[in-house]
Amino acid sequence: MASTRPAYPVAIVRIATGVIFFAEGFSKITGNFVRGGFAESAREIASGRAWPLWSGFLRAIVIPNATGFGWFFALAELALGVALILGFLTRAAAVGGILLMVILLLGQTDVRKGGWTEWVTAGLPTKFALLLLWLLFLADAGRVWGIDARLRRRPRVR
Numbered sequence: 001m002a003s004t005r006p007a008y009p010v011a012i013v014r015i016a017t018g019v020i021f022f023a024e025g026f027s028k029i030t031g032n033f034v035r036g037g038f039a040e041s042a043r044e045i046a047s048g049r050a051w052p053l054w055s056g057f058l059r060a061i062v063i064p065n066a067t068g069f070g071w072f073f074a075l076a077e078l079a080l081g082v083a084l085i086l087g088f089l090t091r092a093a094a095v096g097g098i099l100l101m102v103i104l105l106l107g108q109t110d111v112r113k114g115g116w117t118e119w120v121t122a123g124l125p126t127k128f129a130l131l132l133l134w135l136l137f138l139a140d141a142g143r144v145w146g147i148d149a150r151l152r153r154r155p156r157v158r
Contacts, residue, residue: 007144014141015086017132021097022081028074036072039063045107056108076100084136087146094137101130 028034046058062069076096083093108123140147 007141010136010139010141011087011144011146013132014087014090015145016134017136018044018081018084018086020075020081022085025074025076025078028070028077034067034074036071038073039066042066042069049109051109058107060120073100084141087142087144087148090142090146090148091097091137094133094141097133098130098137101126101133105130 011152028038041060042063046055046063049059077100080093080097080100083089084097104126105123108126109119140148143152
């Protein structure tokens with residue numbers, strides 16, 4: 001059986017990342033985000049920072065339904081945080097988080113008028129979160145200190 005020693009630091013990173021996403025989701029639910037803050041941000045993004053196709057999508061679909069989308073993003077971050085903290089369905093949660101980060105990047109990185117430096121720095125925290133979630137997916141981060149590990153150890157009934 002392979003050693004799990006190298007997996008312990010990955011588990012610590014998984015749990016810390018989960019705490020951050022949980023805190024983000026919780027603050028969105030208890031703060032202004034789901035009470036108009038998301039709609040305001042979506043309007044601002046659609047008016048200039050997003051890729052043109054994404055701006056059209058925001059104006060046509062998201063902004064008219066901003067309350068529902070705001071709650072979706074807040075609950076998605078909260079659920080991602082819980083899943084990472086518990087190490088439950090970790091790979092599926094990481095994929096969901098990756099998709100969430102890609103959605104956010106579409107609204108943060110249209111810098112066609114800027115140069116290389118502007119592209120690199122646009123949406124930088126989201127890019128780091130995307131890379132971190134990708135790493136957690138590849139490392140199978142739920143195999144130590146997680147529910148995923150316990151589920152794998154249970155004998156399967158045939």
